[in-house]
Amino acid sequence: MSGRALLRNRVVCGALGVATLLLLAEAAGRAGLFGQDTLPLTSTIVARTVELAGDEEFLTDVAATMTAWSLGLLLTVAVTVPLGLLLGSLPKVEATVRPLIEFLRPIPSVALIPLAILLFPDRLDLKIAVIFYASCWPILINTMYGLRDVDPVAKETLRSFGFGPLAVLWRVSLPSTAPFIATGVRLAGGIALILAVSAELLAGGSDGIGAYVIEASSSPDGLEFIIAATVWAGILGVVTNSLFIGAERRLFRWHTARAGVAA
Amino acid sequence: MLEISNLTHTYGSGPSAHTALGGIDLRVAEGELVCIVGPSGSGKSTLLRSIAGLLRPTGGRITLDGTPVAQIPDDLAVVFQDYSRSLFPWMSVADNVSLPLRRKGQSRKQRTRSAAEALEQVGLASAGSKYPWELSGGMQQRVSIARALAYRPSLLLMDEPFGSVDAQTREDLEDLTLLVRGLHNMTILLITHDIDESVYVGDRVVVLSKAPARVVGDLRVDLPGPRDQINTREHSDFVRLRGEVGRLVRGVRPSQPSAL
Amino acid sequence: MKSPAHAAPRSTPSSPGFLTRLWPILLVLVLWEVVTRVAANGFFPPPSTIVVRMREMWLTGPAAHLWLSDAALDNFPPSLARLFTGWILAGIVGVVFGLLLGRSVVLARFVDPLVHFGRAIPPPMLLPLLIPLMSIGTPMQLTTIVFGVVWPVLLNTVEGARYVDRQHVETARVFGFTRGQRLWRVILPSATPKIFAGLRLSLSLALILMVVSELVGSTNGIGFQLRESERAFDPPGLWGSLVVLGLLGYVLNLAFFTVERRVLSWHRAAKQTT
Numbered sequence: 050m051s052g053r054a055l056l057r058n059r060v061v062c063g064a065l066g067v068a069t070l071l072l073l074a075e076a077a078g079r080a081g082l083f084g085q086d087t088l089p090l091t092s093t094i095v096a097r098t099v100e101l102a103g104d105e106e107f108l109t110d111v112a113a114t115m116t117a118w119s120l121g122l123l124l125t126v127a128v129t130v131p132l133g134l135l136l137g138s139l140p141k142v143e144a145t146v147r148p149l150i151e152f153l154r155p156i157p158s159v160a161l162i163p164l165a166i167l168l169f170p171d172r173l174d175l176k177i178a179v180i181f182y183a184s185c186w187p188i189l190i191n192t193m194y195g196l197r198d199v200d201p202v203a204k205e206t207l208r209s210f211g212f213g214p215l216a217v218l219w220r221v222s223l224p225s226t227a228p229f230i231a232t233g234v235r236l237a238g239g240i241a242l243i244l245a246v247s248a249e250l251l252a253g254g255s256d257g258i259g260a261y262v263i264e265a266s267s268s269p270d271g272l273e274f275i276i277a278a279t280v281w282a283g284i285l286g287v288v289t290n291s292l293f294i295g296a297e298r299r300l301f302r303w304h305t306a307r308a309g310v311a312a
Numbered sequence: 313m314l315e316i317s318n319l320t321h322t323y324g325s326g327p328s329a330h331t332a333l334g335g336i337d338l339r340v341a342e343g344e345l346v347c348i349v350g351p352s353g354s355g356k357s358t359l360l361r362s363i364a365g366l367l368r369p370t371g372g373r374i375t376l377d378g379t380p381v382a383q384i385p386d387d388l389a390v391v392f393q394d395y396s397r398s399l400f401p402w403m404s405v406a407d408n409v410s411l412p413l414r415r416k417g418q419s420r421k422q423r424t425r426s427a428a429e430a431l432e433q434v435g436l437a438s439a440g441s442k443y444p445w446e447l448s449g450g451m452q453q454r455v456s457i458a459r460a461l462a463y464r465p466s467l468l469l470m471d472e473p474f475g476s477v478d479a480q481t482r483e484d485l486e487d488l489t490l491l492v493r494g495l496h497n498m499t500i501l502l503i504t505h506d507i508d509e510s511v512y513v514g515d516r517v518v519v520l521s522k523a524p525a526r527v528v529g530d531l532r533v534d535l536p537g538p539r540d541q542i543n544t545r546e547h548s549d550f551v552r553l554r555g556e557v558g559r560l561v562r563g564v565r566p567s568q569p570s571a572l
Numbered sequence: 573m574k575s576p577a578h579a580a581p582r583s584t585p586s587s588p589g590f591l592t593r594l595w596p597i598l599l600v601l602v603l604w605e606v607v608t609r610v611a612a613n614g615f616f617p618p619p620s621t622i623v624v625r626m627r628e629m630w631l632t633g634p635a636a637h638l639w640l641s642d643a644a645l646d647n648f649p650p651s652l653a654r655l656f657t658g659w660i661l662a663g664i665v666g667v668v669f670g671l672l673l674g675r676s677v678v679l680a681r682f683v684d685p686l687v688h689f690g691r692a693i694p695p696p697m698l699l700p701l702l703i704p705l706m707s708i709g710t711p712m713q714l715t716t717i718v719f720g721v722v723w724p725v726l727l728n729t730v731e732g733a734r735y736v737d738r739q740h741v742e743t744a745r746v747f748g749f750t751r752g753q754r755l756w757r758v759i760l761p762s763a764t765p766k767i768f769a770g771l772r773l774s775l776s777l778a779l780i781l782m783v784v785s786e787l788v789g790s791t792n793g794i795g796f797q798l799r800e801s802e803r804a805f806d807p808p809g810l811w812g813s814l815v816v817l818g819l820l821g822y823v824l825n826l827a828f829f830t831v832e833r834r835v836l837s838w839h840r841a842a843k844q845t846t
Contacts, residue, residue, distance in 0.1 A: 066682035155821025163802035286692025397739035401842035402761040412747030445842040
């Protein structure tokens, strides 16, 4: 009971915090504290943000970004998870490949966008390619790490009952690695959004939130729309992230209960 | 110097409430070493935390030298059971011992000297520049004792201080406690679940019942000094007291053993 | 603030036998050379061509400048300055506010949604927003980097400062530590492992944002040169910049790892003994 009261309290507090910030920004804007009238008033931005929710053109752009995001992420998961499982169960191969991973991983992913611009004439392919490169690392590393964390006793138990290596992988290793993979996918999700937007900003093209913003910047009152679009990008980030966290909590309750791992 | 009257404490409220202390009365005279024993879950730690001011009891009164304990008293030190979490791993042993002395208004030089002296008293004269995690468990607990000694408290609280070390180290630390109590005029309250330890170390053994805890026994220990791990433990008084405390802890009426 | 940026499990670049494990890289380089020579695809120049191009771009200067060419001197220092200034500023801001939010539950409750929102904005989105406000240049780039990389430090510091071992807190209370002592000698040190995890994530993110900000709005820097190579349709030059950025990322990682090991030696040791 008291927990629920606390939660309500939390929501009220959070709303108050947001409202205070908005009001302060509005007051500062009206008082001319931001210098010239370059920065639009908070109320204008809020109005534009609401407006964008019904703007078909903007919604198409959001859909385009999210399409690239989800396709890129799906491709990464489909390729990287099996690869991670393979490397994780073959320690010798892993040891060989490890230095390569260590050299490739620190390359800042966005630096590949100019190269990708030359290589991929199609904008969607381009986005998916850079998303793949950037988001494969957290998934790969988490998968390998999770596989190493599998309880050897559980594996041996199954083996002692005469199960083959594939059955062990399917029944023990994969389920106990799943929470780690999920964490990797959530981290990758955040990175993928950064890459999708960066690619749209850099490569131009006709659709996506980044493209919308570039187009808006050429109109005189464009800044209002740019900020509103940024607000929506933030909301998208919050929503996708909490969807991932919610799914993780629901699917892997046993994991957090057992290990107390902060996922 | 320490007076506790009708101390009660209840955790939580409603149907899930748990009463740990059910009215404790206790007086400790200056310079005494009192051991408090009780079965596990008897609220021993709750009692200690109340005296230390770390916890605000729901009822009753604690006074230290006549003044009620409202927050953490100035000249009070605690030796916790879990030395690895009570010493700060990011500070050297000497820093761990000397840092609290800033509150005593000592200069840097004085603090260094006090810390070195205290470390010498516990037999760790050369360990000052080491880090706690470089020492064994028993040595770490010696450092906590040195920290308390350097602080020169009038009341020293020890919460299961030897509960996490092996038997041999435990005996060494018991003897160390007996040795250092003579150095300064300290009153010591030592909490333990080990019956032998309470009789061996204490001037007085106070027995608590299961929760809600009350004082069910208060025995004076009159053993010939100096105490010694072999001879004292063979002494007939020791054996008798140990039995008496043991029966009290298990909840057997004290009248039965005296009838035997 | 329940889910701070989680540190990916790290590998140890300096583990024993590292040099002997380098042969796979050499092998890949040789294969790469052979395949690109056979395929002769303009977008994928052989490594030897890239190296020659890199030398041409950056190592043709006078000996007095360590043979660094003007292009190198014009582009490397500004990039590094932006990267480190942004990262350090974000580190300071993140730790200060993180300690504040970590120790004040009420304040945290009010700011929580704002932090979550701020963290979720893809930082490159700030560029089109800041360019009209601040125009192209280092202040705009620094703002982007600081805003983008402050979150991992902030969230990790909050977590570290919030969950200080109870026994440590009680020891500090019993021995009457002052507020300052509690902050400096107890809370901050026990939060350092988390703070470092945050700083490590921020460092790689800062590199990414440095590159983006230079790709979009800059007149110098490694990212700027990368963009120039793309526009001039110069694949070897583009690959050269990529190699430099990769090496930079690798060296930063390694350097950070070394410092972290040193600073947090107590943490690892204390963990092993308990």
